[in-house]
Amino acid sequence: MWTSIPTYTFLFITFLLLVFLFCGKCFASNPRFSSPEGAPFCLLSCDDKKDDNKDLFLFLLNSLGSSNTTTTTTATSCKDAAFCKTFIATNNGAGYNGNLGGIAGADAKCTAAKPSTLTGTYKALIVDQQTRYVVSAGDGSPDRKDWVLYPSKQYRRSDGTTITFTTNTNSMVTANLQNGIDSGAQKFFWTGLSHPDDPGFFLWEGGRTCNQWGDANPGATGAAGNTTAVAPHITPAAMGNPGGAFTVDTWTCDQNKNLLCVEQ
Known part of the structure; x- marks a missing residue:
């Protein structure tokens, strides 16, 4: 030794x-x-x-x-900063199917896709209701585990200027967004988050998760948000609505979507 x-x-x-x-x-x-x-x-x-x-x-x-002069690089956190940043991981435009390799795999994809202009650690805003969630599946009450959003925190696009949303005291987004999550054409990103109008689920419960993000078969489904909506939650797009920023568009898991990566 x-x-x-x-x-x-x-x-x-x-x-x-x-x-x-x-x-x-x-x-x-x-x-x-x-x-x-x-x-x-x-x-x-x-x-x-x-x-x-x-x-x-x-x-x-x-x-x-x-x-004997060492330089130690410490990952910074936005927890106590005025705001945190987000970016969309697109896999160079190809997207990702529902087999993300679980929550850990989704986080790893955010790490790999992080632009060189950004510092800090980024994780995927995605739930599986097992290793990462924000509400209880039992009664929908706040119950966070490995959750990626801070309470009462402002979030901005990766440019650090454009404000998108602010979380409530339970680390969820219930008020309308100031701007869409990302600029440009509409992009969908996997979340797994549910809406009360999605039968059998509570708001932001992990519902449709491509079998905990390990399934790319067309018989499985996953919920997604989109980058242009300013309403955080809208009833499912299949019911004639465009879907909200976070909930709820439902897709089969063989389709490729993006990831919303959030600074920690």
Whole structure:
């Protein structure tokens, strides 16, 4: 097992090694310098080697200092910031079928698709009612697990300027959006979120989830939101409505949709 050595101890030991390296001949030829105590005198007395090795000696000392300077990158969080950002992961325009590899797979896709201009960690706004959810399936009451939205938080597009929505105290969106979630043509993104008008489900319950996001068969269904709607929840598009920003459009799981990735 490795034991951590304090930096100052490491530097001192390395310095002594450098002394012996560049003054080896002095130690060998002059008994006065044959002990560590004589090392400083050796450095001053090795005139025949000092000029030849000065630049290399300084280079090694500088490299030693640089090697002990570490830069630690810490992922930032928007939890205490004025707002968080979102972006749409499109898989280079191809989208993703319902077999996302579960919640973890969806999050990994957000990580892989994150633009280089964004910092921090992003997760998929998607539920499976097992490992990630925001309400109880029993009575629809607030009950968060690994949820990706913060309570009472403003969210913006990836440009950091365009405000899209603000969550309520239960980390859901119930008020109309200020702008669509993303610019450009309408894009649909998997969510799994339900609406009370979707029979048998509560608002934002994980209902149609392509079998916990592991199924790409046409016999399974998944709920999706879209990027242009400003009403957060509208009755299913199949009932003659365009669907809300978060609920509820239902698609078969063999179809390819996008992911809404949210800063953490």
